[in-house]
Every structure is written in structure tokens, then in C-alpha cells.
Amino acid sequence: MVNRYNMRRSNLGGTRSMARGRRRGGFRWQIMLLFAAGAAFYYFANQETVPITGRKQLRTMKPAQEIQLGLQSYQQILADNGDAVLTSGPVVDAVNEIGVKLARQAEGMMVEETGKETGFDWAFNVIESPQANAFALPGGYTAVYTGLIPIAENEDGLAVVMGHEIAHALAHHGAERMAQQNMQRIVSAGVAMGAGGMDYGAQKAVMGVFGGISQYGFALPFSRKHESEADEIGLYLVARACYDPREAPKLWERMGAQGGQTPPEFQSTHPSPATRVADFQRLMPRAIEIYNRSCSNKIQ
Numbered sequence: 001m002v003n004r005y006n007m008r009r010s011n012l013g014g015t016r017s018m019a020r021g022r023r024r025g026g027f028r029w030q031i032m033l034l035f036a037a038g039a040a041f042y043y044f045a046n047q048e049t050v051p052i053t054g055r056k057q058l059r060t061m062k063p064a065q066e067i068q069l070g071l072q073s074y075q076q077i078l079a080d081n082g083d084a085v086l087t088s089g090p091v092v093d094a095v096n097e098i099g100v101k102l103a104r105q106a107e108g109m110m111v112e113e114t115g116k117e118t119g120f121d122w123a124f125n126v127i128e129s130p131q132a133n134a135f136a137l138p139g140g141y142t143a144v145y146t147g148l149i150p151i152a153e154n155e156d157g158l159a160v161v162m163g164h165e166i167a168h169a170l171a172h173h174g175a176e177r178m179a180q181q182n183m184q185r186i187v188s189a190g191v192a193m194g195a196g197g198m199d200y201g202a203q204k205a206v207m208g209v210f211g212g213i214s215q216y217g218f219a220l221p222f223s224r225k226h227e228s229e230a231d232e233i234g235l236y237l238v239a240r241a242c243y244d245p246r247e248a249p250k251l252w253e254r255m256g257a258q259g260g261q262t263p264p265e266f267q268s269t270h271p272s273p274a275t276r277v278a279d280f281q282r283l284m285p286r287a288i289e290i291y292n293r294s295c296s297n298k299i300q
Contacts, residue, residue, distance in 0.1 A: 027206065028194045035190020039183050046179060050171045051113040052233045058183065061175040063119060063138075070138035070169070074123070077143065084128040086146075092126045095144050098159050098243070099124035102166055103140060105240040110170065118170065132258065136165035138174055151254050156238075156247035163234035163241075170233060173226045180222060184214055223269040231276060235287045242295035245287035249280040 048059040078085050086092050103122040110118050120140030131145040142165060144158070152158040168174070188210065195206040231248075239245045256273025271279070292298045 026198070028197055031196075032190045032194035035186055035193070039186045039190075042183055042186060048172070050229065051110055052170070052236065053229055055229065057172070057176045058179045059172055059175050060179045060182070061172075063172070066138035066172065066175050067119065067121070068139075070141050070174075071121070074137050074139070074141035074143075077127075078125060081127050081129075086126040086128055089126075091144075091146060091149060094155060094158065095126050095162070096124050098155060098162055098241075099142055101241040101243075102159065102163055102237055105237055106140075106166055106170055109237065109240065120169070132255075134161050134165050136162070136169045138169050138172070140166065140169060142166065151258055152251065153254070154247070156244045157251045157254075159238050159241065159243035160234065160245075160248045160251050163238040163243075164230050165234075167230040167233035167237060168226065171226070171229055173230065177222075177226070180219070184218065188214070220269060224271050227270045228276075228279060231279060232283055235280065235283055236290055239287040239291040240294050242291065242297075244299065245280075245284065245291055246299070248287075249277040249284075252276045252280065 043058055046058055046060045047056050049055070050057050099122065103120070106120075107117050110116070118140065122140035123142065125143045127143050127145050129145040130147040132147040132151050134142070134144040134148055136142040142162065144162065148161060149158070152161060191206065191210045192203075195203045198206065235245050235248055238248070252273045256277075288299055
């Protein structure tokens with residue numbers, strides 16, 4: 001009886017010891033490093049160059065695939081808005097006129113930079129909505145919401161917004177964002193597997209820390225970089241199309257006034273209006289140079 005009791009107690013003690021060992025398991029860095037190496041290979045094996053700025057970007061999707069996805073999304077948006085898609089009127093005329101000029105200059109810019117045209121099937125629509133917004137999908141599929149018109153105030157302001165949105169498409173920001181998300185998923189899987197031997201509370205803490213680093217150290221800064229890059233490309237595009245680039249900082253001052261209370265910049269997907277205005281002022285000499293070279297009416 002004593003021997004059996006001692007055996008059971010010994011087995012129980014061993015089980016408890018094993019459980020304590022599992023609970024105290026540390027982070028398995030070897031697994032994390034393996035996934036990190038895979039993410040690094042994915043990143044460096046899929047490098048492309050952004051036209052105009054020359055920045056290296058992570059991109060895996062072919063332009064033809066981007067354009068097809070852009071068309072599908074555009075058709076769905078127009079269908080969802082139905083009768084709110086305007087077909088005539090002064091705003092429609094202005095958006096189409098500005099769009100055609102910007103598209104022409106975008107094609108010329110891309111030929112100069114890459115030696116080939118975009119392959120975009122340009123389209124411009126106006127959607128009746130209080131939203132102060134606009135977008136351009138891959139393929140040059142562009143729409144302006146009527147809520148933007150009072151803030152734009154004039155054709156130059158409207159051209160600045162449309163040029164910015166078109167610049168996102170020219171720079172393949174949508175495809176880059178998808179590739180970045182894929183890389184984040186690879187690293188996330190490595191972190192999850194590396195923490196797999198830890199107890200639940202520790203795993204949750206590790207994934208929480210990784211989520212914060214991923215969000216504030218990677219995703220949001222890249223989103224702000226995309227916005228700043230689109231501001232720069234769009235500004236040069238506006239100048240080439242002979243719209244006054246000096247309207248850009250004025251527009252963002254108006255946008256800032258309309259925006260109300262905003263989160264701190266590090267928590268936002270967009271640079272603050274003040275940052276954008278400062279960036280435009282820094283880029284303005286080159287934009288004016290482009291304008292004066294492209295247009296008959298010179299500006300100082």
C-alpha cells in the first residue's frame with residue numbers, strides 16, 4: 001500500500017512538474033527567425049520602383065491584375081450608388097475636363113519615367129453624396145463625391161484632390177498595401193508559432209505587443225508614406241496639367257478646418273493637415289518650375 005501510494009504520488013509530482021515546465025516554456029526564437037528570414041526573402045525578391053519618386057516598394061501583383069480588380073470594384077461602387085451617379089451638369093463637366101487633362105499628363109509622365117504608358121482605361125464619375133472625398137482605383141477609375149466640391153472651391157483645388165487620388169493608382173499603392181499585409185501575415189505566423197510553447201496569458205501578451213508594433217511601427221507609417229507620396233506625385237501632375245499648384249496647401253488648410261478634432265498623427269493613416277501643408281511648401285519650387293515649363297501663363 002505504501003509503495004503504491006508513493007508511486008502515485010511520484011507520478012502526480014512528475015505530471016505537475018511537466019505542467020509547470022509547459023507553463024514556463026519560453027519564446028522559441030528559432031522559429032521566429034525562420035519566419036523572419038522568409039519574410040525578408042519575400043520582401044527583397046519582390047522589389048519594384050515607384051515612378052516619379054524612385055522609392056523602392058514591395059509589390060507582387062501584376063499591373064493587369066490590379067486593373068482588373070480596380071474595374072470590378074469600380075463597377076460595384078457605381079452599381080451600389082445607382083441614381084446618385086450623376087450623368088450631366090456643371091460638376092460632371094468640370095470633373096471630366098480636369099480628369100482628361102490629368103490623365104493626359106499622367107500618361108506623358110509615365111512614358112518619360114518608364115518608357116511605356118499606364119495601360120489604364122481612364123474613367124471619371126461624380127457621385128452625389130455629402131462625403132468630402134474622391135478616389136481613383138487601379139486602372140484610372142476615378143470618382144468624386146459632391147460633398148468635396150465646396151471645400152475644393154475652384155478647379156485648381158479640385159485638380160489637386162483628383163491628382164492626389166490618381167497618383168495613388170500610378171504608384172501602385174493598393175498592390176503594395178496587399179503585399180505588405182502578406183508580409184505581416186508571415187511574420188505574425190512566426191510570432192504565433194514562436195509563442196506556442198508559452199501559457200495562454202503569455203501568448204496573448206506577446207501577440208498584443210506584436211500587434212501594437214505591427215500597427216504603429218509598420219502599417220500606419222507606411223499608410224502615411226503612401227499619402228505623402230501621392231501628394232508629391234499629384235502636385236507635379238497638377239502643375240503639368242497647368243492647374244495652379246499653389247492651391248494645394250490652401251486646400252489642405254481648408255480640409256484641416258473642416259476635419260474637426262483628429263487623432264495624433266502617429267495614430268492616423270494620413271499625415272496631419274499641418275504636415276501636408278509644410279510638405280507642399282517644401283515641394284512647391286519644383287512644382288512651380290514644372291508649371292512654368294509646361295504652361296504659357298508663368299507664375300512666380
